[in-house]
Amino acid sequence: MISRFFKNLPPYTRNFYFLFTFFFLIWMLFLDSNDVFTQLRLSRKLVDLEAQKEYYLEKIEEVRKDRHELLSDSDLLEKFARERYMMKKPTEDLYIIVAEE
Structure with missing residues (x-):
């Protein structure tokens, strides 16, 4: 099930660095105590x-x-x-x- 979901995503979104950067930006923009x-x-x-x-x-x-x-x-x-x-x-x-x- 999960592997099907990942196969439908574009290849660059499956990259570890992309995912890490995406979650890091979300965390820093909205969730951190020093957010925007x-x-x-x-x-x-x-x-x-x-x-x-x-x-x-x-x-x-x-x-x-x-x-x-x-x-x-x-x-x-x-x-x-x-x-x-x-x-x-x-x-x-x-x-x-x-x-x-």
């Missing part, structure tokens, strides 16, 4: 992570610049503390105005 679909998914994820890295590097540089400005200028530091953390001098009153949406 996984590689494509990981490639897209890498691109997304690199974009996030660029964003965060820009934010870090922006924060460093702001920090340098705040530490070098006492007037700017006072303004920042008043606006951001609502700090005030002991003789002042603080009024917070919330805009309606």
Whole structure:
């Protein structure tokens, strides 16, 4: 039965190297843990992570610049503390105005 099946196949498909290569390709393309679909998914994820890295590097540089400005200028530091953390001098009153949406 099996020998009949193999006799009906073209001669090159009965070759050991052809069969080995065919099964190897099927295994690598679909069955392996590093198949094509996984590689494509990981490639897209890498691109997304690199974009996030660029964003965060820009934010870090922006924060460093702001920090340098705040530490070098006492007037700017006072303004920042008043606006951001609502700090005030002991003789002042603080009024917070919330805009309606």
